[in-house]
Amino acid sequence: MPSSQLSARGAAAQYDSFADIYDIWTETAPAAQSNRRFYVEAYLAAGGPVVELGVGDGRIAVEAAARGCRVIGVDVSPVMLQRCRKRAEEAGVGDRIELLESDFRTFRIDDAAALVTLPYHSIGHLRSTRAKQEAVQRVFSQLRPGGRFIFDDFVMTPDVVARMRQVQLRAAYPSAAGTDILLWVTSRVDEKARSMEVITWEDHFTADGRPEWRRYRRLHLSWLDPEDARSLLFGAGFTIDACLGNFDGTPFSMDTAAEQIWIARKPG
Ligand SMILES: C[S@@+](CC[C@H](N)C(=O)[O-])C[C@H]1O[C@@H](n2cnc3c(N)ncnc32)[C@H](O)[C@@H]1O
Structure with missing residues (x-):
């Protein structure tokens, strides 16, 4: 079995077992509140298919759907996907959320996306450089020309x-x-x-x-150092629109940043 499948199974198992406390985990994390607002606004502005990689329990995707957006959620954990489905149904937006049980590195969608996101440090679940490269290349291949890829990562001072x-x-x-x-x-x-x-x-x-x-x-x-994140994006063919240091839109500076938030674009 390819090592990528083995590590995806590892992530699935970890989140299957984490799912019942995920709500309380995110509700008690200040970053989770500010990143939700940021991503929901980006989904609403995308004007085309939006894909959230590592959709989890849908805390971002379902809010965006409740505000009119259609979202394709990709996740490797069946239990997190069940929670997302339940949340979407309870919010009355089950028809606006499509869920795919798939890995970041192998997901495939029918219509090229306007926006692909990988929120809440989730790129870090891919632990080798090779795995991260495969995921970013995959995102590139599933975006339409001019489409954007947004992800965030820790700033580990x-x-x-x-x-x-x-x-x-x-x-x-x-x-x-x-x-x-x-x-x-x-x-x-x-x-x-x-x-x-x-x-x-x-x-x-x-x-x-x-x-x-x-x-x-x-x-x-x-986690990625900012220079490695930049190389990863350039290596896959992206241009970089912005790197933010906070979900309020502050530009990234190593001295003040709480996060590294990359907004990349597929040329075209
Ligand atoms: C930190 S949670 C983020 C959930 C949601 N986006 C949020 O912001 O609350 C990470 C999610 O990524 C999923 N995940 C981890 N590794 C994955 C992989 N290789 N492919 C697909 N999903 C993965 C986990 O199952 C989990 O639901």
Whole structure:
């Protein structure tokens, strides 16, 4: 079996097991709120087929669909796709969202896209340079001339690395039975390999506050340095319209950026 399929299965398995806390995970992340607004506006402005790679539970795609946009969502995790379908149906926009169970590197659509996005650091789920190149080349092949590709990635400064290595209480919320759950997170960061293992665990308590059980989950991610992101885009044939350092539209600067947000265009 090709190694690309093996790593896609790994990502699918990680997200299948992460799916039931994905909501709380994104609701408690400030970046997830600002990136949603940014991407929804981009989808509405695209004026043609929009593809979201790694659509997840549809938190971006369904909002864009509710505002009139048609979105093709691609994801390798069947459980995340089920959640996306449910969210779309509950919002009454099931007919505006088409879902494809496929890998970033092999997805295929019928009509060339006006916009392909890869939001929320998801390019980092492809951990080798080769895998990232394959995905970006694939995006290029599925865009119409003049179409755009937008993705974001971490900006891993020493401060960000130090914060990620800390154990943080991410959320406190009730279970379905009304008992307490605490969601914790930390990351094992390998700066040399530009990769990390995000480790989360939930502590479940009894009604009288005694620890009852704990569940661990892991996500493997990598990140690109900005110069490597630029080379990746140029290598696939893209031109670069902009690189932003924040979802409010601030241009990228290594000193101030919270994110690297690449807006690339297929010439034509
Ligand atoms: C961080 S989530 C982002 C979900 C959504 N775009 C959002 O912003 O909330 C990453 C998603 O990418 C999917 N994914 C990871 N690797 C993938 C791959 N190689 N091909 C397709 N989907 C993949 C995961 O299953 C997961 O749903």
